[in-house]
Amino acid sequence: MRLLRHHAPKLAVQGVSEEGAARLVDYKDHPELDELDKLVVEYSIAVTNNWNKTRDEVFVRLRAHFSEAQLVELTWRIALCGAFNRFNDILQLEVEQGVPHSEAAE
Template sequence: MSRVSIKTKDDLPADLRPLWDKMTTYGAFENQAGVMAHRPPIFKHTWSLLVDLADEAVLSKRHLELALVTVSLLNKCTYCVSHHAPKLAIQGVSEDGAERLLDYKDHPELDEVDKLVVEYAIAVTQNWNKTRDEVFTRLREHFSEAQIVELTWRIALCGAFNRFNDILQFDIEQGVPVREAAE
């Protein structure tokens, strides 16, 4: 049960309600958005950023979801794994495959670029101050600098979402299958 109340679209100032509608096209994140709605600037800037990044789509959905599920598994965020593992399934990684992303080196559903994305998500989440230049040399073989910047930002932001979601303990929305992230 959520530690704070969950607001709805109707609780937002009128000028932010169209953003709520855009947010729902991103996925069933109404509880997360409803908690953010306690502070309209947080709701506005977070969801404007996410909607804009989705509209511009410089990263493939597969690589983005690989990164987000990896971070959420590392941080044991059931809310985010539940929301993003199904999106990863649409991109061709099975439910079992999503559950074992952290064992990426011999993962049969991942190609070399996928494995690099998972490796990088782990590095940004756990080893940001010890990551070698060699990783960036390999990233540059497959991604532009803009894509590397966005991938890094999305991984770091996902870690922030994991903490926000878990500390406030809001429920997973009705209809979203619960995918346990904790061991």
């Protein structure tokens, strides 16, 4: 996934190894993520892939950690990243050197 490779350096600053970044979508038993990190990854996947199936209980858990304004910003950032990735992939644009195209774009 392009998004994960793109964010690997930023994740490294947060203590997530390169290997940990590569398996970020396997968040449920990820040893490098705390419970809040896992919740944010779960929500990111929901926004990206399951937006029409997201249940209220996810928002209950998110609201225990984030204000409404923070939740709106988090959602907006996730949605924008997804939109940029889809845009770049469909047009087969290489945005950064060293970040290969996703399989869908090749």
